[in-house]
Structure formats: C-alpha cells, structure tokens
Amino acid sequence: MRLPLIRHISAFIKNNDKDYIEETLEVLEHLTEFEGLSENELDSLGEIISNLYGAIEVEKSVEEGLSQKDALNEFMKRVQKSIDQ
Numbered sequence: 001m002r003l004p005l006i007r008h009i010s011a012f013i014k015n016n017d018k019d020y021i022e023e024t025l026e027v028l029e030h031l032t033e034f035e036g037l038s039e040n041e042l043d044s045l046g047e048i049i050s051n052l053y054g055a056i057e058v059e060k061s062v063e064e065g066l067s068q069k070d071a072l073n074e075f076m077k078r079v080q081k082s083i084d085q
Contacts, residue, residue, distance in 0.1 A: 001047075001054050001079060003072055009055035010068065018059065021052050028052075054079075 013021060028049050032042060054075060061071035 001050055001076075003076065005051045006054045006058055006075070007068070007072065009052060010058050010062070013055060013059045014062075018056060021056060025049060025052050 009021065028045055031037070032045050032049075037045070058068070058071045058075050061074060062068055066074065
C-alpha cells in the first residue's frame with residue numbers, strides 16, 4: 001500500500017463520489033478471475049485493489065471526524081498491525 005496513492009484516491013472520493021471507486025473495484029475484482037493473467041499482472045491488480053479499499057477506509061474515518069492525516073496514520077497502523085500478526 002502506498003500512502004500517496006491512497007491520499008490521491010481519497011481526494012477523488014471527496015471531490016466526486018465513492019460509488020466510482022466501488023464500481024471500479026467490482027471490475028478489477030472480476031478481472032482477477034481471468035485465467036490468462038500472469039502472476040505479475042495479478043500482483044499489480046491486487047496492489048491497485050488494496051489501495052482503492054484503503055482509500056475508502058480512510059474516507060470513512062474522515063467522515064467520522066478524523067483529519068485526513070490522522071485517518072491515514074490510523075489506517076497504516078491497522079495495516080502494520082495485521083502484517084505483524
């Protein structure tokens with residue numbers, strides 16, 4: 001996951017609508033089911049998908065009252081904690 005990318009996607013959600021991201025996720029997840037993809041292509045899709053989901057989570061926290069900086073920090077702490085387990 002890349003914070004600058006999550007921040008950029010979060011700005012898109014704020015300026016537009018989260019529905020665009022959710023629909024994009026549906027398409028990308030559908031693409032991962034295609035058997036002709038290489039491991040590298042699957043890894044790339046997975047990285048994009050995780051960044052999109054991360055941006056949605058950050059925006060939820062912002063809507064609940066956290067600043068974007070705090071929301072990003074809290075999100076990355078949760079990610080790091082799950083990686084460490």
